[in-house]
Amino acid sequence: MGLDHTGFDWRRRPPWGALALVMLTGLAMVRNGVDDQLGPPQPAALATPSERGVAAAPTPPASLQTLAYAPASRIRIEAVNVDAPIMDVGLDKEGWIDAPPAQDPNLAGWYQNGISPGQRGTAVVVGHVDNESGPAVFYRLGSVKRGQLVEVTRYDGRVAVFEVYGIEVFSKQDFPGVRVYGDTGHAELRVITCGGGYSKAGGYDGNVVVFARMVQAR
Secondary structure: OOOOOOOOOOOOOOOOOHHHHHHHOOOOOOOOOOOOOOOOOOOOOOEOOOOOOOOOOOOOOOOOOOOOOOOEEEEEEHHHOEEEEEEEEOEOOOOOEOOOOOOOOOOEEEEOOOOOEOEOEEEEEEEOOEEOOEEOOOOOHHHOOOOOEEEEEEOOOOEEEEEEEEEEEEEHHHOOHHHHHOOOOOEEEEEEEEEEEEEOOOEEEEEEEEEEEEEEEO
């Protein structure tokens, strides 16, 4: 899955600039949802960037060092039973972060042209909430709570551990790209899937975004 990282140059730091942020504000991944009255759990009512703020982020230990660049290989969120391999994804032809193949329900994607999990900056992992067969890897993402942990294993063997400090649903029509993807001065992670209201004609009208900050590396 993803690229062959054998012999990869771990020193490479991929670009993450204004152009990428602009292109990513149109983020949309799942076009088809489960025809279920309940649907996936949602963290809150649909939000716009001006309506609510993210809770205070955790303060990492003073001894914690950010990691060098290395591609992501696996994500674990024990609280919601996520344990999935990660493939590399880029941008699709419309300028959105591409999603992993929908037919594989237990597969996440790391935006390979951005920050590596554990580096200073904001790494992005995406995945489907469902597919035509039923729930997918991030179906329960909306039930993640503040203080819970997200572990990302990397191809250099290191594991970056992130603590969740916020989770929101944003309208795709008013997605706050700079707030979601911007550099906070720390090693951060955003885990993103579709959410909000659903219709067969238009799919999901929002994105669930988990905000997390690295608090441990091993």
